[in-house]
Amino acid sequence: MTGLLALRNAFWLSTTSAEIILLVYLLKRRMRGTHLAFIVYIAATILQSALAVWIYTQWGYQSSIASNVIWSSQGILICLRFTAVYEMANRILSAYPGIWSLAKRLIGMIGLGTLGYSLLIAKKELYVLVISLDRGLELAIAAFVVALLLFARYYLLPVQPLDRALAIGFCMYSCFYVINDSLFEKYLESYLSLWGYLDILTFLASLLIWMQAVKVYSRAFSPAPDRASIPAVVYGTISPELNYRLKHLNEQISQLLHSGNPRS
Amino acid sequence: MNFLLYFFVAAAAVLIGLLIWALRPAKIKFKSVDAVFEALTAQRHYYRLPQILQALDGKDTEHLIDRGYPGLCRKVRAKRKLIALRFLDLMEEDYKTLLEASRMLAAMAPEVVGIEEWQRLWLSIHFSWNCMVLRFRLRSGLQPWGGFARLSELASQMSFRMEMATTQIGERAALASKFPSLLDERKGQS
Numbered sequence: 001m002t003g004l005l006a007l008r009n010a011f012w013l014s015t016t017s018a019e020i021i022l023l024v025y026l027l028k029r030r031m032r033g034t035h036l037a038f039i040v041y042i043a044a045t046i047l048q049s050a051l052a053v054w055i056y057t058q059w060g061y062q063s064s065i066a067s068n069v070i071w072s073s074q075g076i077l078i079c080l081r082f083t084a085v086y087e088m089a090n091r092i093l094s095a096y097p098g099i100w101s102l103a104k105r106l107i108g109m110i111g112l113g114t115l116g117y118s119l120l121i122a123k124k125e126l127y128v129l130v131i132s133l134d135r136g137l138e139l140a141i142a143a144f145v146v147a148l149l150l151f152a153r154y155y156l157l158p159v160q161p162l163d164r165a166l167a168i169g170f171c172m173y174s175c176f177y178v179i180n181d182s183l184f185e186k187y188l189e190s191y192l193s194l195w196g197y198l199d200i201l202t203f204l205a206s207l208l209i210w211m212q213a214v215k216v217y218s219r220a221f222s223p224a225p226d227r228a229s230i231p232a233v234v235y236g237t238i239s240p241e242l243n244y245r246l247k248h249l250n251e252q253i254s255q256l257l258h259s260g261n262p263r264s
Numbered sequence: 265m266n267f268l269l270y271f272f273v274a275a276a277a278v279l280i281g282l283l284i285w286a287l288r289p290a291k292i293k294f295k296s297v298d299a300v301f302e303a304l305t306a307q308r309h310y311y312r313l314p315q316i317l318q319a320l321d322g323k324d325t326e327h328l329i330d331r332g333y334p335g336l337c338r339k340v341r342a343k344r345k346l347i348a349l350r351f352l353d354l355m356e357e358d359y360k361t362l363l364e365a366s367r368m369l370a371a372m373a374p375e376v377v378g379i380e381e382w383q384r385l386w387l388s389i390h391f392s393w394n395c396m397v398l399r400f401r402l403r404s405g406l407q408p409w410g411g412f413a414r415l416s417e418l419a420s421q422m423s424f425r426m427e428m429a430t431t432q433i434g435e436r437a438a439l440a441s442k443f444p445s446l447l448d449e450r451k452g453q454s
Contacts, residue, residue, distance in 0.1 A: 098376035105378070121268065135272065142279045149286035154385070155371045156292050156364070164287060171283045175276040182272040239373075239380050242366040246359065246387045 008197040015200055016049045018207040022214065029218040037087035038166065041080040048073045071130050078137045085141055085170055088163055089148045099155055107147045115140035135181040142174035165213030169206035176202040293364055316351050319344045349402055356395050363388055 023042045026035060051073055059066045089107065093100040118136030122129075145167050152159050159167075177199065184195040293299075318324055325344075328337035366384060370376045 096371050098373040099371055102376050102378050102381065118272075121271065139272070139275060139279075142276070146279050146282045146286060149283065153286050153288075153290050155367045156290050157371060168283070168287070171279065175280050175283075178272050178276045182269045186266075186269050238369055239366065239377065242362060242369075243380055243383055243387070245362060246366075246384060246391070 008193070008200060011197065011200045011204060012049070015204045015207060016046065018204060018211060019046045019049070022207060022211045025211065025214045025218070029214065031214075031218060034091065035084075035087070037080070038084040041077070041084040044077055044080050048077055074134065078134065078141075081170065082137075082141055082144075084166075085144055085148075088166055088170075089144075092148065092152055092157065092159055092163055096155070096157060099151070099157070103148070103151050107144055107151065110147045111140040111144040114143040131181050131185055135178050135185075138174040138177040138181070142171050142178065145171040145174070160217070162213050162217040165209055165217070169209045169213075172209075173202055173206040293361065312351070316348060320348055345402060349399060352395060352399055352402070356391075359388075359391055 019042055023039065023046065026032075026039050026042065032039060048070075052070055055066045055069050089103070090100075093103050115136045118139050119132060122132035122136065149159070149167055151157075180195055180198050180202070322341075325337050325340050328334070328340065363384065370381060
């Protein structure tokens with residue numbers, strides 16, 4: 001158990017170092033204009049680490065003050081992570097105003113629905129309420145990211161490699177967090193040390209993905225891709241016609257299926 | 265308790281799977297607006313339907329049996345069945361082209377209609393399923409090609425509607441380009 005705790009602390013140190021390096025990369029490459037929310041989120045993770053060190057040295061690991069402060073900071077961090085994810089969605093889709101306005105509503109609904117359902121089926125006992133909320137939010141973020149990428153793929157929109165890497169990092173971390181929280185909820189005390197260790201490890205993996213992506217792709221990043229546009233009237237006229245064509249092809253195929261002619 | 269654990273682990277696993285699928289690079293057929301319009305107005309494979317219908321008609325090969333060549337008749341019919349399957353593939357390709365063109369248009373439009381986009385997604389799922397079943401029926405010798413005849417009528421009908429739509433766009437675009445100059449002229453007169 002002590003070995004695992006020491007290993008966790010070592011990983012914690014590595015994670016904080018990685019966060020600082022990533023922040024330096026982001027600032028040095030002047031990405032404030034395009035990735036402000038992401039920069040704020042990474043800065044907040046560093047502040048949270050510093051806060052945790054101070055709180056634990058002052059009040060110890062088991063105190064309720066430490067627990068309340070850390071969980072509150074975790075709440076703020078999740079909100080900042082969601083802001084960074086929303087900023088990424090904005091970067092990918094805002095160049096396509098029609099799709100972006102539709103996606104905002106749809107992806108938002110998917111996120112909210114996921115959060116709502118997660119909370120609805122979660123245990124209502126006070127001691128796991130924070131974990132349930134935390135898990136619901138993480139699942140909502142992961143669903144948001146996946147829906148965003150599916151949307152981009154359906155409409156054949158380009159996703160820059162940097163945003164792709166950010167999406168992978170956000171989604172993988174959130175998904176592993178959900179699994180980790182669910183195991184913790186079931187096994188509680190016996191899983192506590194491993195829970196903290198796995199949490200740090202998965203976040204470190206995300207940080208490494210982001211660091212590599214910022215290092216390699218930030219120079220090639222162009223915030224607003226060139227795109228052709230058509231007047232609203234063209235979409236308004238062609239789109240129903242296309243649907244008409246597709247619908248009737250479908251109907252014909254259905255009729256073929258049900259024609260049932262005898263064998264010739 | 266176990267349900268919660270299994271549910272969340274499964275949900276996370278599904279999301280990871282979808283993430284991997286969504287990250288695969290998509291093949292983009294159209295590079296410009298012109299390419300989209302070209303695809304929309306181009307002749308589609310379903311225009312060849314009359315020939316396919318004739319090839320599939322049993323009466324078209326009956327004369328071979330009458331003349332005492334049942335083996336050859338079977339061979340010809342088998343070949344023609346393969347052609348029908350190939351035709352179905354091409355129809356599916358046509359469908360995909362139309363879908364891709366519609367998505368490209370949506371990406372270029374300043375606003376899109378959610379219901380229409382949803383309807384299109386639903387139609388594409390429906391079409392893929394129907395094609396799969398039809399292919400299976402053709403392969404298993406059920407020969408469900410009586411309904412092919414309606415496709416021919418549909419093809420000409422749809423072609424007419426599409427031409428109407430593109431003409432309308434052309435007229436409106438011409439009007440839009442004239443409109444500012446008309447306004448300028450009025451300003452000059454007042």
